[in-house]
Amino acid sequence: MKANPERRDRLRLTGILILSFLLIATGTLWAFTSIRRGDIGGAISGSIIALIILIFAFFVFTRGSKDVKQGYPLEDERSKRVMEKAMALAFLATLYLLLGIGWLSEDIIKFRDVSQATGAAIGGMAILFAIFWLYFNKKEI
Amino acid sequence: MKTRIKELRARYNLTQEDLAKKVGVRRETIVFLEQGKYNPSLKLAHDVAKVLKTKIEELFIFEKE
Numbered sequence: 001m002k003a004n005p006e007r008r009d010r011l012r013l014t015g016i017l018i019l020s021f022l023l024i025a026t027g028t029l030w031a032f033t034s035i036r037r038g039d040i041g042g043a044i045s046g047s048i049i050a051l052i053i054l055i056f057a058f059f060v061f062t063r064g065s066k067d068v069k070q071g072y073p074l075e076d077e078r079s080k081r082v083m084e085k086a087m088a089l090a091f092l093a094t095l096y097l098l099l100g101i102g103w104l105s106e107d108i109i110k111f112r113d114v115s116q117a118t119g120a121a122i123g124g125m126a127i128l129f130a131i132f133w134l135y136f137n138k139k140e141i
Numbered sequence: 142m143k144t145r146i147k148e149l150r151a152r153y154n155l156t157q158e159d160l161a162k163k164v165g166v167r168r169e170t171i172v173f174l175e176q177g178k179y180n181p182s183l184k185l186a187h188d189v190a191k192v193l194k195t196k197i198e199e200l201f202i203f204e205k206e
Contacts, residue, residue, distance in 0.1 A: 005165075067167065070158075076166040077182050078173065140178040 009074040013064050020057030024050045030119075039112060045119040052126050082136045090129035097124045142177045143202040149193040150175075164188040 027050030034042030064074050075083075098121050101109070111117040150160055157171045164185065173179035174189070181189070183197075190197045 071162055072167050073165060076170055077185060078170040078179055079167060140173075141180070 005073060006068060006071075009064070009068045012074055013061060013068065016057065016064070017061055020053055020061075023053045024057070027051075027053065039116075041112065041116050042119065045116070045123050048123050049119075049126060052123075052130060056130065078141070081141055082133065085136045085141065086129055086132040089132045090125055093128045093132075094121065094125040097121060097128070142180065143204065144175060144177055145195075145200055145202070146171070146189065146193065147175045149195060149200070153193065155192075160189070160192060163192045 027046045029046075031043045031046030031050065034040075034046055068074060101117055101121055101124075105111050105117060111120070146160075150157070155163075157168055157175075161168045161171045165188075166185065170179065170181075170185075174181060186197050186201060190200045193200065
């Protein structure tokens with residue numbers, strides 16, 4: 001039996017909302033615990049991740065619920081292709097970012113530990129994904 | 142790539158929103174299709190051609206580079 005597309009899209013929107021809330025809560029908790037430990041780098045990383053997810057989730061949720069209400073699908077073949085291209089390029093660029101972080105951490109940037117460097121890489125990947133998504137959303141594909 | 146979507150859509154009095162709903166895509170996809178900025182899948186090209194009562198080869202015009 002084929003699922004009702006509108007119901008499926010509404011379920012997906014609810015899933016996005018719950019996942020976003022959990023990620024924002026994690027980023028905020030990370031930032032608060034970092035502040036308590038006096039770790040400014042961790043506080044900034046946590047805040048940036050939480051903020052990016054908040055902006056992205058707000059945009060996706062408001063646009064998505066408006067579209068579903070008007071009878072449009074939440075995603076179609078073009079939006080899927082944009083997402084796939086942005087994800088693939090963000091993944092590839094993150095490999096270079098990790099390489100850069102590895103080189104820079106030798107002398108220029110002093111990370112407290114591996115988790116702080118990992119946080120910077122995850123934050124960087126989120127920013128790269130947002131940039132590539134915006135780029136491919138405007139570009140001919 | 143050029144398309145005749147806009148011309149045929151006007152002939153059948155369809156808005157971009159109407160066409161998007163009929164073929165089950167988002168409105169932006171129709172906008173990009175009309176501008177020739179999106180290469181659709183064979184299925185979407187077929188669906189659009191069917192709604193606009195034409196053939197795929199008459200809907201999409203490929204220019205030699």
